[in-house]
Every structure is written in C-alpha cells, then in structure tokens.
Amino acid sequence: MSVIGKIIPNRNIGKLGAALQTIKSNTYFTYTQSLSQPLDRKPEFVTAKDAFERTLKSGQTVYAQGAAATPVPLLDAMTEVGKAGSMKDIKVVHMHTEKEAAYCAPECKDIFRSCSLFMAANVRKSVAEGRSDVIPIFLQDIPKLFHRKIIKPDIAVIQVSPPDQHGYCSLGTSVDCVRAAIVNCKTIIAQVNTHMPRTFGDAIIHMSHIDYAVEDNTPLPEHGVGKALTPEETKIGQIIGDNLVEDGATLQMGIGSIPDAVLSALKNHKDLGIHSEMFSVGVVDLVRRGCVTNNMKKTHKGRIVASFVVGNKELYDFLDNNPFVEMMEVDYVNNTHIISLLPCMTAINSCMEVDLTGQVVSDSIGTRMYSGFGGQTDFIRGAAESVDGRGKPIIAIVSQTKKGESKIVPILKPGAGVVTTRAHVNYVVTEQGIANLFGKTLRQRAYELIRVAHPDHRESLEKAAFERLKCMPAP
Structure with missing residues (x-):
C-alpha cells in the first residue's frame, strides 16, 4: 500500500531538521484519520520556497490555517513560487487569517483565488473587487466541507509547535477546522515555530503526518493590542455583567471590543466557565482572579474549552503547556446541542445593525461582505435551547456609529445579510439598556429597541x- 523511500536530507535545515535526517516517506493513502497515531515516517525539513517548488501546481486547492496560527512566511513563499512559475487557478481556502494576504494582490488575480470561510480585513478588498470568494456558513458546519469532499485540499499549510520527546507537535492557537482539512489533504506543509504554544485536546498531531517541515520562528501575529475601550463599550460591558451574567454561568464571547468590555466587568463573579469558539486575553485576568473555574460544568469540568484564540503574547504564554485549556474541533465546540447542555449558557455577540423587528446583520455592510456567520448563530441558538432554562442569548451593539448614525435602523441597508433572524434574537443590549425581544410582537419589539x-x-x-407597522410602538 505504501511507497517507502529514502529522502536525501537538506544540509541547510537547522538544528531541528538535523535531528531528523533518517527519513522515510509514504503516500497520503496510508494516512489515518487519527493524527495522534505515529507513522513509520518523518517529515523532510526544507526551506519554505523549496516546499512549494516541490508541491504547488496550477489548478490545486490549498488550505491555510488561520487566526494567530496563520503561517505567514509559508503563504508568502507560496505566493512567490506561484508567481515565478506562472501558475494558474490555485484556490486558497481559509478562515480568518492575519497579516497581509499577498496571494490576494491584484497582480495575483489569475494565479490565486482566495476563498474565505470567515473573512478578515486582509481579503475584504479582493472580495469586493470580485477577485476572491466567500462561503456563507455556520462555523460548526465548516469541517463538513472537507469530510464530505466538497472542498478537497491538495496541500494544507499549517503552523505547529516543535515536537516533544514523543514526536508530538501541537496545532497551538487554532484547531477549529484544521484537523478536518489536514486528514483530507494530500500533502501537509508545516511551519515549525518555537513561539507556537503547545495546547491540548484536539490540537496534537504527530510529526510523522507532516510531509515537509519548515523551521521559522517568526513571532505570532497579535490582534487588538493596546486598543482602549470607549465609554459606550465599557457601559455595555457593565450592563451585561451586572444584569445578565450569573455566577456559575458558562460564557461564549465573539471577537471584538464589546466582549472584552464584558470580561472586564466580571471581576467579582464566581465559578464562571468558558466554552467558546474563541477567547481573548481578558479571560486570563479572570482565571488569575479565580473568577473562571469551570467547576459548574458537567463535561470538561475544570477546563476552558475553545477552538481558536487570537490576542497577544500574554495570552499565548498562558496557553502554552496549560492543561486548564482544551482546544477542540469547531464542529464540537459550536455544536448547538452541546452548547445547550452547558449550565446557564450565556452567549455574547456583536453585530453591524439591528432593524426594528429584531433582524441582526453581522457579516456585511449593505452588499459589501465584511466578515462571516462565524459562531454567532451556533451559540445564540444553543443558549436559547439551554436545557436548564437559564441560557441567555445576547446581541450587544453600540447604539450609534462614530459618524453619529443609528445602528438600530427602521429597515436594513439594501443587500445586508441577516445572520441572526428575528426569531433567534432574545436580548439586544446597548449602552442605553437592555431590550428583551423574546415573545414580543412587532410593535413591542419596536418599542423595546427604540428605548435602547x-x-x-x-x-x-x-x-x-x-x-x-401602521400603529405606534407599544410596551
């Protein structure tokens, strides 16, 4: 079944590669779904450019790991090789990625085409100009794209921690859909980085599953560092913390300033738990204060559960070799049924605008795509279905833009996409107060939303x- 052969070691591979110069290879057909099972092979240590010169071809599909684990040096090398080889029609599939996406530059128009499963700022321009694609999808459903062969990666480009004494690396800060992609791809190219924290749960991958390894110790991208909260964001955090977050609650927080503001308002809470597709550095302070214990959970008791993180060095240092955090695949973390089983599940998410009937726009500004569905709907519905009846689905939004335009609007902008429907929405919170829309008529909803x-x-x-409505809003 396998093709076993000797690989000539590259002599310019650094100390880590030199330790692995007795190398065997096999084809991807002998791979197992279990990335923790050691195989009788080792990766070949090469330069980033060499890895792509050996593997990249026109018409292929490349999967790229995202968030803080974005392997920027590898993706830059991929772009150079694609341009130098005059290649065509290479699809690059990814979630949110950090730093500049060189493969999305106008000069790469016919060489690479980005396909976002959740957009970041680095691809918005190319999507708006028709040079890149976006797939609207719930975060929990993304692994299905790979398992069902809807997306079939030829190459997976990832970033891992150095192997331990048993040969195990870690996917570190981003597990999300990575495992689904790499067990269904033909070739794995990994950046081995000493800055990548070693995390547990579904994050482990044995070195023997990697085909080409590239040593590169570029520090991880940092996101949202040094950004001060506005008075309005601080007020929203205080309102939610004081009125909607109970002691013993399990929290999910999307990315952004408002979730950070909520975390900063929870310093006197007890026995909080974290089960969230991602979390930021604000959680670290709550752990150190003893506010986050995860002791009320029946599953993963005493453990934070997440799928990816993005933040700063303090956060990455907290994650490193820390069994208090379990990084799990996103089809588990964001599974609506799993979420509904958690005690007092409190989901806190932001959005772009809300209309007077409660429709929530989160992924677009009018017709212009901005981000994606992410985990908002997964958690809003999971919290609403909470089996203990104490779940709280929360949409939090500053009441007006920096230009003074209302974010609560009579009708949505033309072309705007509804992420959380008017039937999904429960609480809408602004710095003006809390609107509870569950069970309300249209005129009652309008009244509640106008009030905040x-x-x-x-x-x-x-x-x-x-x-x-042809009638006045009423309580």
Whole structure:
C-alpha cells in the first residue's frame, strides 16, 4: 500500500531538521484519520520556497490555517513560487487569517483565488473587487466541507509547535477546522515555530503526518493590542455583567471590543466557565482572579474549552503547556446541542445593525461582505435551547456609529445579510439598556429597541416604526 523511500536530507535545515535526517516517506493513502497515531515516517525539513517548488501546481486547492496560527512566511513563499512559475487557478481556502494576504494582490488575480470561510480585513478588498470568494456558513458546519469532499485540499499549510520527546507537535492557537482539512489533504506543509504554544485536546498531531517541515520562528501575529475601550463599550460591558451574567454561568464571547468590555466587568463573579469558539486575553485576568473555574460544568469540568484564540503574547504564554485549556474541533465546540447542555449558557455577540423587528446583520455592510456567520448563530441558538432554562442569548451593539448614525435602523441597508433572524434574537443590549425581544410582537419589539437606541434617533425611529407597522410602538 505504501511507497517507502529514502529522502536525501537538506544540509541547510537547522538544528531541528538535523535531528531528523533518517527519513522515510509514504503516500497520503496510508494516512489515518487519527493524527495522534505515529507513522513509520518523518517529515523532510526544507526551506519554505523549496516546499512549494516541490508541491504547488496550477489548478490545486490549498488550505491555510488561520487566526494567530496563520503561517505567514509559508503563504508568502507560496505566493512567490506561484508567481515565478506562472501558475494558474490555485484556490486558497481559509478562515480568518492575519497579516497581509499577498496571494490576494491584484497582480495575483489569475494565479490565486482566495476563498474565505470567515473573512478578515486582509481579503475584504479582493472580495469586493470580485477577485476572491466567500462561503456563507455556520462555523460548526465548516469541517463538513472537507469530510464530505466538497472542498478537497491538495496541500494544507499549517503552523505547529516543535515536537516533544514523543514526536508530538501541537496545532497551538487554532484547531477549529484544521484537523478536518489536514486528514483530507494530500500533502501537509508545516511551519515549525518555537513561539507556537503547545495546547491540548484536539490540537496534537504527530510529526510523522507532516510531509515537509519548515523551521521559522517568526513571532505570532497579535490582534487588538493596546486598543482602549470607549465609554459606550465599557457601559455595555457593565450592563451585561451586572444584569445578565450569573455566577456559575458558562460564557461564549465573539471577537471584538464589546466582549472584552464584558470580561472586564466580571471581576467579582464566581465559578464562571468558558466554552467558546474563541477567547481573548481578558479571560486570563479572570482565571488569575479565580473568577473562571469551570467547576459548574458537567463535561470538561475544570477546563476552558475553545477552538481558536487570537490576542497577544500574554495570552499565548498562558496557553502554552496549560492543561486548564482544551482546544477542540469547531464542529464540537459550536455544536448547538452541546452548547445547550452547558449550565446557564450565556452567549455574547456583536453585530453591524439591528432593524426594528429584531433582524441582526453581522457579516456585511449593505452588499459589501465584511466578515462571516462565524459562531454567532451556533451559540445564540444553543443558549436559547439551554436545557436548564437559564441560557441567555445576547446581541450587544453600540447604539450609534462614530459618524453619529443609528445602528438600530427602521429597515436594513439594501443587500445586508441577516445572520441572526428575528426569531433567534432574545436580548439586544446597548449602552442605553437592555431590550428583551423574546415573545414580543412587532410593535413591542419596536418599542423595546427604540428605548435602547441613542436618544438622538428615537423620534425618527418612532415615526419610521409607525409608517412600517401602521400603529405606534407599544410596551
């Protein structure tokens, strides 16, 4: 079944590669779904450019790991090789990636085409100009794309920690859909980085599953470092912390300033748990204060559960070799049924705009795509279905933009996409207060939302509500 052969070692491979110069190879057909099972082979240590010169061809599909684990040096090398070889029609599939996406540059238009499963700022321009694609999808469903062969990667480009004494590396800060991609791909190219924290759960991968390894110790990308909270964000965090987060609650937080503001308001809470597709550095302080214990959970008791993280060095140092955190695949972490079983599940997510009936736009600004579905709907519904009846699905939003435009609107912008429907939504929180929309009629919803809109816009919103509903909003 396997093709066994001797690989000539590269003599310019560094100390880590030199330790692995007795190398065997086999074909991907002998791979196992279990990335923790050691195989009778070792990776070949090469330069980044060499790895792609050996593997990259026109018409292929490349999967790239994302968030803080984005293997930027490898993706830059891929771009150079694709351009130098005058290649065509290479699809690059990924979730949110950090730093500049060189393969999305205008000069790469016919060589590479990015396909985002959740967009970041580095691809928005190319998507808007028609040079890149986006797939609207719930985060929990992304692994199905690989397992069902809807997306079939030829190459997976990942970043791992150095192997331990048993040959095990870690996917570190990003597990999410990575395992689904790499067990279904033909060739794995890995950046081996001493800065990548060693994490547990579904993060482990034995070195023998990697085909080409590249030593590169570039520090991990940092995100949102040094950004101060606005008074409005701080107020929202305080409102949620004081009124909607109970002691013993399990928390999910999306990315952004408002979830960070909520975390900063929980310093007097007890026995909180974390089960979230991602978390940021604000959780670290709560762990150190003893606020986050995860002791109320029935599963993963005493453990934080997440699928990826993005933040700063303090966060990455906290993760490193820390069994208090379990990094799991996103089809488990974001599974609506799993979420519903957690005690007092409290899901806190942000959005772009909310209309007077409660429709929530989170992935686009009008027709312009901005991000993606992510885990918002997974957790909003999971919290709503909470089996203990104490779940709290929360949409949090600053009441107006920096330009003074209301984010609670009479009707959505033309082309805007609804991520959380009016039937999914429960709590909408602004710095003005809390609107509970569950079980409310349209005119009651309008009343509640106008009450938490910015005072400068309440009169115009009330008039717009009357024109739309043909009756006045009422409690």
